[in-house]
Amino acid sequence: MVGDLVEEKRKGAAAGALTERGRKCVVKMAEVRKVNRDAHEAADRLLAAAEAERAETDIISQQLQNLQYQKIHLSRELQMCLAYKGVEDLELISEAEFEACTPEEQRGGARGTHAYELARLTAEMKKREDMIKTLKQQDLRRRLLEGKLENQRKFLDSLQGHRETLHAAAEPIRKEFTRAGPLPSLDASLDSATAAAAQLLPAPLYAIYYQAHAYEVSFREETTVSIEGDVAAAQAFTKSQANNPTSPKALSPTDSKKRRKRKGEEREDKGEDVMAPHPLRVHIKIPPAAGSKAPALSLTFSYLHILQVVTVRHSVSASIGAADEAALLQDLYPNDAGELSPLISSDYLLAAVAAKKGTSLTGARGRDALRFDESLSKGRAYKWAQRVAGLRYPPREPAAGAVVPGSGGGAAAGGEGGGAAAKEEKHALQPLAYGALLKVLRKRVELSFQLKALLSELQSLSHADSKGQGINLPAVPGSQDLPAFGAVLTGWTEVTKEVLAAQAAADGAEDELMGDGEGEERAGDEEGEVSAKPAELVVKGVLHPTEKHAAQMARKGHRFFRAKLSKTVSGSSAPWIVQAEVELAGGYPDAAPVWSLKEVQCGAKKKDQGQLAGADVQAAAAVAAARQRGEETNTQLKSIEAELNVYAAAQAAAAGCPAPKLLVFQLWAAVHCFAMYADAESGQALPTARLHRGRARRLPFLWNAQSNSLEQRS
Secondary structure (H helix, E strand, O other): OHHHHHHHHHHOOOHHHHHHHHHHHHHHHHHHHHHHHHHHHHHHHHHHHHHHHHHHHHHHHHHHHHHHHHHHHHHHHHHHHHHOOOOOOOOOOOHHHHHHHOOHHHOOOOOOOHHHHHHHHHHHHHHHHHHHHHHHHHHHHHHHHHHHHHHHHHHHHHHHHHHHHHHHHOHHHHHHHOOOOOOOOOOOOOOHHHHHHHHOOOHHHHHHHHHHHHHHHHHOOOOEEEEEEOHHHHHHHHHHHHHOOOOOOOOOHHHOOOOOOOHHHHHHHOOOOOOOEOOEEEEEEEOOOOOOOOOOEEEEEEEEOOOOEEEEEEEEOOOOOHHHHHOOOOOOOOOOOOOOOOOOOHHHHHHHHHHHOOOOOOHHHHHHHOOOOHHHHOOEOOHHHHHHOOOOOOOOOOOOOOEEOOOOEEOOOOHHHHHHHHHHHHHHOOOOOHHHHHHHHHHHHHHHHHHHHHHHHHHHHHHHOOOOOOOOOOOOOOHHHOOOOOOEEEEEEEOHHHHHHHHHHHHHHHHHHHOOOOOOOOOOOOOOOOOOOHHHHHHHHOOOOOHHHHHHHHHHHOEEEEEEEEEOOOOOOOOEEEEEEEEEOOOOOOOOOEEEEEEEEOOOOOOOHHHOOOOOHHHHHHHHHHHHOOOOOHHHHHHHHHHHHHHHHHHHHHHOOOHHHHHHHHHHHHHHHHHHHHHHHOOOOOOOOOOOOOOOOOEEEEEEOOOOEEEEEO
């Protein structure tokens, strides 16, 4: 249209026609612009709609993805729920115990709910975390103690050089005092043969013989002392000791890289028995006191010259029982069972001999290797035998305040145990008078004789009670204040063999757990060079038994008895029964019999604890939970055991009961306490207990309804 307009204007068309055509062109241009604008607006509307659809699509896609994640999570949780087997396979605390130690508001709800189980598992997890923390602390403490022991071993290893130096310095004095010369004169009535034999005795045995002979001559008692053994062998032994001294010599500077073989190693190479005694022995016969029916006691003293200790073997003229006779001299003085050597350095030599024989040095077998056996050591190495022979050895355990080598300083043990250790150390270093020893020995034989009669009486009373109606205990002073309240003692029997067999089985299990001892022997290149001999390995690895281990080994000489305490309460067809096990030590009655109680049968169900005045509901729940575990009477029976083991001896002495009758007094006290226990447990009316007066003493327990337990009265 614009081209036509330009063409007509060039040809000279009329102005009106050109104006009309120009107007049409303008109108057409406006229409084109309108169409273009409409097209842009339509395109914008399409773009906006597409953007809205895309945003909605993104939202829906995100929601779909979230649903997919939720599906995967729920599927995993569902699989865990389906695989959950509950708490049956877990060793959790019982519900009753959990409720007893957790307030009600922290339990999460009733039993069986999810919140309750979650709270229970949380409590269990916290408990196990505390146990793991405690385990780590104990492991750290074990490493510290191992380091301390290693320092002590290094210190002990360094003592060998100092000992050899001191021995070399004291050699002139030793030669001066060991010259063969006239011994102190004995009684002129001795014949020449006896006097010659006395001169051949080693110094410890001569000290015993001289004291015994002087006592016999001075007091004119019926005690007799004699010398036994082979005099010719003693003469040969004296010559061999004079010709072949085995004392260590100081090392020269040129031998600084070599060491002399130890005394024990030289004797092992020669095949000499470390338990070999001196050929001569001292035999003493001690009759009972005037008017006593107890048997006579015979003692045979031997000297183990390699271990440098004195051993004692005893016998009695009349049998007082096999078990009593074997443990007759045990604990004649406190902590003196004669199981271990009083000289702690002997442990190294005994351990070396055991290692050479292939014996394990760990566990119970390791301690038995250091133990003095009747058949091998010619008796027991009692501490009192060393004291009467003039030998003074420090105790195995240091006293309070003593500086432990290698520990970085001294620390006082403090308290009652440290004072007892210091008293024992002072007691061990003091000499023992022969006359005082005779009094103690006669008293021990007299008490053993009376104990035999007492046990025989109890055994006969037990046999007489064939129907199980109860043993009629003999009356002793103080038994009138211990009424039985219907309880009886039945079935008094000795079970020593069973207990010792169980103890031997436990020692065998300990040996299997500890494993075998050191490795095989490795020889050195030359005689003087340092070599890994078994004796050297033992010196570094032997664990010295303590007095506690000696007490455990001494239990093999104790006697064990078993009895039953029974009572039938009103309204119950079955009786209440408690089994009692009594351990009778060799030092009875100075060492009181030890009781342990175990509930066998509950005759009647206990009444609701809420019916007791002042009863605690939580305490009752704790008792019920303990009853489900079979420990419902543990606390109460422990109170009875404390009454028998701790306080009965003082009560018997206050009542005037003779010391040999302490066991009978304990039987009366056990029946009395058990009767109160059965009445309290079955909800019966408690009888009125006795009221004693005394200064600073504990009296029998009473039932405390508020705490739902049996408590001691003060």
